[in-house]
Amino acid sequence: ERRDVGRNRGEAHGTAVGVVDDGGELVTLLFDLDRGVRMRAADALEKASAKAPDLLRDHEQRLLGCAEDAADPELKWHLARMLPRLVLEARDRAAALDLLQDWLADPGVIVRVEALSAYAALAGTDPALAEVLRTRLDEALATGRPAEKARARQLLRELASGTGAS
Structure with a gap:
């Protein structure tokens, strides 16, 4: 649920700070079967990449594929924020x-x-x-x-x- 993402905002930020060197793990979690995991990963990756866009480097194709397949509104809006950061x-x-x-x-x-x-x-x-x-x-x-x-x-x-x- 949308409330789950908001409730875990601190957790998402903590995760984002912890993966500054490697966005690949969070990109992988965007494809997780658990919707809550996908949403938290999207939130964390979007926040972390706002400060460090290089986190998305080398993951352009996976992120575009994720965006093409995205059905969840929350995932779409986080991906929309990240797409302009891609090379x-x-x-x-x-x-x-x-x-x-x-x-x-x-x-x-x-x-x-x-x-x-x-x-x-x-x-x-x-x-x-x-x-x-x-x-x-x-x-x-x-x-x-x-x-x-x-x-x-x-x-x-x-x-x-x-x-x-x-």
Whole structure:
């Protein structure tokens, strides 16, 4: 349950701090049969990789595969936060953008919000995708829930100021 992840936040942070040298073990746990283990691993890996993105290096293909197969909303939103931290070849970056595009239609608002941010972070580095990104942000402003609209406004401000989407 979602409550399980929140209740174990301290545990996840402790785990994240303890695996700073090797993200591979946490990546493996993203595929565990136990949903609670998957969620705690995703939470820990997302938090640890925010401070040390190199934890994800050499695990790009496994993380993309996990994202493609992800069904749990919590797993999706953690993966959405991690995808922009991956060092991706052009083909894999395009696949990640396609996946995030699909997640923009997810039933879960937080999945859509995090997918929007990740899409902006990945597309924002490519001038060829600037128009597509603006269309996605405009769609979120026009039809999104309040959280999506707020995130779209924030991302549009970042784009306008030249600080990029993060």
